[in-house]
Amino acid sequence: MSENGDIELIPYDRMKEQVEREVLAFMEKRNLPEEIPPPRFSFEKGTAMVSFALPFLGDALVMQFIAIAKAHLGNVRIHAFDDGYYALQALNKNLFKTENLLDNFKAEFFGITANFRADFSKKGNFSQDEIALALEIFKTAYARLKDDPAVRLRRLGASIYGDSGHLDWSYIAGYEEVKRKIRESIILPLMNPEIYDSIAKMTRRSFESNRPRAILFEGGPGVGKTTIARIIAGEVKVPLVYVPIESIMSKWYGQSSQNLSQIFDACEDLGGSILFLDEIDSLAGSRDQNMFEATRRVLSVLLRRLDGFDSAASTITIGATNRKKDLDNALISRFDQAIHFPLPTARERASIFGNYARHLSEAELEVLGGSSEGLSGRNIRDICEYTERRWARKLLVKKLEASVPDFDFYRHALRGWKEENQMTDSMALEANRG
Numbered sequence: 001m002s003e004n005g006d007i008e009l010i011p012y013d014r015m016k017e018q019v020e021r022e023v024l025a026f027m028e029k030r031n032l033p034e035e036i037p038p039p040r041f042s043f044e045k046g047t048a049m050v051s052f053a054l055p056f057l058g059d060a061l062v063m064q065f066i067a068i069a070k071a072h073l074g075n076v077r078i079h080a081f082d083d084g085y086y087a088l089q090a091l092n093k094n095l096f097k098t099e100n101l102l103d104n105f106k107a108e109f110f111g112i113t114a115n116f117r118a119d120f121s122k123k124g125n126f127s128q129d130e131i132a133l134a135l136e137i138f139k140t141a142y143a144r145l146k147d148d149p150a151v152r153l154r155r156l157g158a159s160i161y162g163d164s165g166h167l168d169w170s171y172i173a174g175y176e177e178v179k180r181k182i183r184e185s186i187i188l189p190l191m192n193p194e195i196y197d198s199i200a201k202m203t204r205r206s207f208e209s210n211r212p213r214a215i216l217f218e219g220g221p222g223v224g225k226t227t228i229a230r231i232i233a234g235e236v237k238v239p240l241v242y243v244p245i246e247s248i249m250s251k252w253y254g255q256s257s258q259n260l261s262q263i264f265d266a267c268e269d270l271g272g273s274i275l276f277l278d279e280i281d282s283l284a285g286s287r288d289q290n291m292f293e294a295t296r297r298v299l300s301v302l303l304r305r306l307d308g309f310d311s312a313a314s315t316i317t318i319g320a321t322n323r324k325k326d327l328d329n330a331l332i333s334r335f336d337q338a339i340h341f342p343l344p345t346a347r348e349r350a351s352i353f354g355n356y357a358r359h360l361s362e363a364e365l366e367v368l369g370g371s372s373e374g375l376s377g378r379n380i381r382d383i384c385e386y387t388e389r390r391w392a393r394k395l396l397v398k399k400l401e402a403s404v405p406d407f408d409f410y411r412h413a414l415r416g417w418k419e420e421n422q423m424t425d426s427m428a429l430e431a432n433r434g
């Protein structure tokens with residue numbers, strides 16, 4: 001005790017009461033979304049301990065904890081620094097005196113994948129400073145939770161897709177050329193960033209990344225742009241941050257440009273993501289005067305963000321548009337590459353039909369593919385759905401068992417669908433052309 005002889009120690013019960021009170025006050029004030037488990041206390045074999053569940057634990061956070069401990073204790077020793085177990089030990093005032101060191105205040109952080117926890121313990125009772133340290137670490141851990149980039153993104157109107165679930169490349173029939181380009185320009189760099197960086201380090205006078213930062217998907221409606229973005233995210237296992245520009249512009253109203261900036265920041269904080277800006281043409285066409293001002297400012301944020309001075313940025317931006325020709329040239333030039341999604345060819349239409357009507361024969365699919373000129377993948381999916389609904393109605397009326405629609409039914413449905421949507425082949429071509 002001689003080391004701390006002049007410092008007041010807080011009796012266990014008072015310590016417990018103080019910690020509980022401050023934790024409650026913190027939770028009320030921050031209005032945290034998740035339930036926080038209450039702290040746990042023990043006093044065993046003369047050692048006092050308080051234990052907090054943590055929302056998360058990682059090297060960066062532990063570094064912050066060390067700084068806090070250092071500020072409160074003066075001298076600390078890092079006792080363990082492994083993945084999943086970190087321990088800090090307070091040293092004696094006289095650094096060369098090591099006796100009873102292990103009785104000093106100790107902070108331990110546990111957890112590899114879940115059940116993150118911080119334990120603070122000491123032989124005897126804590127000082128006020130040590131209690132303050134424990135509370136500050138607890139608050140720091142949860143303050144970060146509030147600032148979770150995913151939470152921020154959702155608040156800004158973005159959706160985040162993690163696993164694309166059932167979606168994989170086979171979901172998109174045909175489009176081999178598009179798939180090849182995407183593999184080359186997006187998937188490979190995202191999966192093997194080191195190779196790309198090593199090359200740039202050897203070739204560039206001053207290092208800058210040679211990896212793509214922004215790719216434009218352009219092509220008519222319903223040709224698979226959004227779907228493919230989701231498949232990419234699923235394959236490289238990074239979150240897809242989906243931002244439909246048009247709808248969030250009106251939602252944000254006066255604040256569009258700041259909010260777009262915040263979206264870029266939050267994506268960076270996710271530590272790697274694909275930012276999918278859908279319908280970027282909505283930045284181009286507006287003639288409305290109020291909207292015009294907002295659009296202009298959003299556009300300028302976008303131009304700046306895509307410019308990519310920050311070579312460390314880990315976000316890849318994919319912009320999608322139906323109307324490339326209406327886009328601002330300055331904007332187009334910011335994209336490293338534009339990938340064109342054409343309307344499907346007859347062969348591709350046949351295989352898209354094959355995805356939605358797998359029971360039909362090759363020859364039948366070919367006929368359907370041949371008589372659906374100008375239709376997009378989405379049109380074909382719609383036609384197949386329409387066929388199934390009509391077929392179901394027929395089965396119900398005739399009180400028949402479930403079965404698959406036959407080829408003729410698809411042929412009639414295709415014709416019926418075109419009539420209903422008042423489409424001749426050439427009109428379809430016109431409507432769907434990007």
Ligand SMILES: Nc1ncnc2c1ncn2[C@@H]1O[C@H](COP(=O)(O)OP(=O)(O)OP(=O)(O)O)[C@@H](O)[C@H]1O
Pocket residue numbers: 171172173174175219220221222223224225226227228321322352355376377378379381
């Ligand atoms: N090649 C294809 N194979 C199978 N299904 C397809 C194909 N192309 C499009 N589809 C179907 O069309 C649907 C719509 O595609 P998607 O939403 O990705 O199009 P988009 O290009 O983003 O259209 P928009 O420009 O209107 O946003 C997909 O969910 C899918 O069911």
Ligand SMILES: [Mg+2]
Pocket residue numbers: 225226227278320
């Ligand atoms: Mg889309």
